[in-house]
Amino acid sequence: MKISLQINASPYQHQAADSAWHFIQAAILSGHDICRVFFYHDGVFNALRDSRPPGDERDVVKRWSELHAKHGVDLVVCVSSAQRRGLLEQTVAKKLGGYQSALADGFRIAGLGLLMEALIDADRHITFGD
Template sequence: MSAVKLGVVITGGPYTRQASDTAYQFVKAALEKGHEIFRVFFYNDGVNVGTRLTVPPQDDRNIQKNWSELAERHKLDLVVCVAAAQRRGILDKDEAGRQGKDGDNIAPGFRISGLGQMIEAGIVADRLVIFGD
């Protein structure tokens, strides 16, 4: 089978839902098979994957770290929806400055941008695969 360009959307919140774990396994497997990941877009409670301030128990997986490391290894484009992120307190430095907040929490390898990035992934990718409930 020839390589496919995939867009991935994650709408399920981390730990509460398995969506971001399943998407991680899916993206890893797709990359191992030689497919291209055009973008991973985080929406709804999925944006909560993108905070670096989570402290899960040490004997459990760290969903944010998994994604950050995978992004670094494969130069993945991890995009957090700005509107959904603002509601849920996920901020990068610029956004924290603009909103007058005293800190930012965006995790390494993630960037904050608009919903248009998700639509673009739907247009550009051969398949848009959604993980959520």
């Protein structure tokens, strides 16, 4: 079964990212296809490249990057939500100030069209967060 997810809350503030990650692990183990994770509103902070949590705790951002590398899960960050919060991808960052991409490996930036596409393509869509 094709399942897409939406995460609306930032990690370290809300349990959403952890719940979603554990759900995805169980879904993949059961043979389901996680076709997309869409990060919306404060959920875009899941993609923050410069996040550096203490070494003895889970690294939420790195965990997403590894999920993409290992299982090819499409990690999409909402462009408007990201730009409002200063999370700029490479081309926009260069245009505005020369700073490098704020997005961690495995994430890509896109609009709500890809959320709609996930809603249409997936058999189920689960929202985590507020």
